[in-house]
């Protein structure tokens with residue numbers, strides 16, 4: 126992996142993030158499962174790291190474009206968080222995040238959460254700064270690239286129409 130700011134080619138794999146958290150009692154809601162806001166915090170951090178690895182610049186979260194809570198996560202579970210840059214525009218990039226719970230004793234894993242976030246890279250003046258394109262290599266990465274591109278087009282259209 127080449128880590129300079131001037132890389133013109135970066136693969137998805139170069140910047141992928143795999144993080145593990147443990148759900149502590151203070152992370153839980155009154156139902157005894159992980160609080161949604163805490164899960165979003167973990168997502169945002171993993172996604173920001175992937176975006177920063179790609180841009181090698183400071184980045185800000187511009188939007189959380191989609192978030193699905195598919196299943197609850199119990200106190201004591203491991204939380205496996207995976208983030209990858211799906212698509213890069215000019216200064217912004219979409220990062221996809223997928224989360225699975227893992228029972229520490231049985232090892233049973235369950236997909237619990239997925240989301241898409243958009244980050245913008247900033248220059249030294251805090252203004253959006255152009256970043257290198259991302260190179261999808263596998264079939265799955267290529268599919269995600271095309272899907273993210275389509276989401277970006279739709280989002281730009283919705284923003285123009287002031288729907289979001």
Ligand SMILES: CC(C)(COP(=O)(O)OP(=O)(O)OC[C@H]1O[C@@H](n2cnc3c(N)ncnc32)[C@H](O)[C@@H]1OP(=O)(O)O)[C@@H](O)C(=O)NCCC(=O)NCCS
Pocket residue numbers: 184185186187188213214215216217218243245253
């Ligand atoms: C995100 C931010 C830098 C965009 O600045 P801006 O002056 O509106 O930038 P521009 O209009 O030139 O757009 C720059 C890029 O951001 C994207 N963008 C801007 N607003 C966006 C939004 N709400 N959602 C998704 N993308 C957005 C644009 O599509 C553009 O992408 P591209 O260069 O790949 O085509 C600015 O709105 C900001 O600083 N927001 C606050 C961020 C923040 O505090 N986050 C929470 C803490 S990290």
